[in-house]
Amino acid sequence: MAAMKKVLLAVAVATFAAFSGQRFLKLKEIMLASRQIPVKHLSCHYLQNIEYGAEDITILKDGLAFMSTGLKFPGLHSFSDEPGKMYVLDLLHPRPTPVELQISGELDLTSFNPHGISAYTDEADDSVYVFVVNHPHHNSQVEIFRYVEEDTLVHLKTITHPLLHSVNDIVAVGVESFYATNDRYFHSDALLLVAVFLDLTWCDVVFYSPHEVRMVADGLRSPNGINLSPDKRYIYVSDIMDHDIDVFERQEGEQLRYIKSVAVGSLCDNIEVDHKTGDVWLGCHPNAMKLSSYDPEDPPGSEVLRIKNIHSEKPVVSLEYADDGHVLMGSSVAAPYEGKLLIGSVFHKALYCLLK
Structure with a gap:
């Protein structure tokens, strides 16, 4: 009996070791830990x-761009302990320069930690509403602001709900309505690793x-x-660990019907859409291992991809910008506007580029 127990224990240990080894290799594959990309630059400046x-960056049809800055996110590097801020940039100005937005209303700015953002223009009166994912003290909530004058956001409402437990990004579809992505199921970092x-x-x-x-889409x-x-x-939803963009059709009652997935071969973060062409622009992380284990001697790179004709049978995915981290580290968003491109990052800088 004792010998049998030893044999069973040895088999169990060997099985677990084999499973763990296989999952570790799978994790490296998901993180694209061995990936190197060619450098491809545009005419850009900081x-x-x-x-x-x-x-995150989002641009209105009139060329007004909103930016969330200073994100503090578990497991990712940060160069500042200061609260986050919001900026606005007029792309129609001869020399576009980000201007810090003043925030009025009852919002604790000492713990403001902005993440994904979205802007909505009310067609009834052209009022602009800015939606911001906020993580004060690592919690998850959504702030709704109204943009007024040239440099002010008036805080209107804070939204919390059990279903909005780990919001990463949002897209507004009304003055108080939106879709949101939950990027994790478990709250604890340890269980997050287990899930991965x-x-x-x-x-x-x-x-x-x-x-x-x-909940309108899962799995x-x-x-x-x-x-x-x-x-x-x-x-459009970026399933970052699946290395693809999922396409859903809006149904009656705001339910989402899955249509297809488009493989992009990178860990793509935020999504922006060209207002005129419908092209999908992605700020991506070519190697997430470098992003999570930040090393200034071997910094995380940046990658911008574009998807043309995403609804066709053969969407075209193209590399528009790539850097090894010596110009821009950790690109998270790429927002186009009439021959211009804004590229943002998780914790580094942002670029203004010309596409033509």
Whole structure:
């Protein structure tokens, strides 16, 4: 009996070791830990005033760009302990320069930690509403602001809900309604590693309105960026650990119907959509291992991808910008506007580039 127990224990240990080894290799594959990319630069310069990242950027049809800066996120590097800030940039100005937005209203700015953002223009009166994912004290909530004058955000509302437990990004579809991605199922970092290790697909997309809050898409590994097609019929979601962009069709009642996935071969963060062409632009992490284990001697690189004709049978994925981290570290968003491109990062700087 004792000999049998030893044999069973040895078999169990060997099985666990084999499983762990296989999962470790799978994790390295997900993180693209061995990936190297060619350098491909554009005509770019650093944006003034942006020193601690511009994790997300969104641009209105009139060329007004909003930026969230200074994100503090578990497991990722930060160059500053100061609270986050919001900036605005006029791309129609001869020399576009980010201007810090003043925030009025009842919001604790000492713990302001902005992440994904979205802007919505009310067609009734052209009022602009800015939605911001906020992580004060590592919590998860959404702030709604109204943009007024040239440099002010008036805080209107803070939204919290059990279903909005780990929001990464949002896309506004009304003055108080939006879709949001939850990028993790578990709250603790330890269980997050377990979820990745076991390859669990338990994350989701949630729809919020003042009248209802519900899950509208699930079965995702780690949904990150989210955005809307120009005709508002489709929702695009970056499943960052799957290395693809998921396409959903909006249904009656705001439910989402899965259409397809487009492989991109990188860990793509936020999604922006060209207002005129419908091209999908992605700020991506070519090697997430370098991003999570920040080493200034071997910095995380940056990658910008574009998807043309995403709804066709053969979407075209092209590399538009790539850097080894010596110019821009950890690109997280790429926002186009009429021949110009803004590239933001998680914790580094931001670039203003010319596409033509």
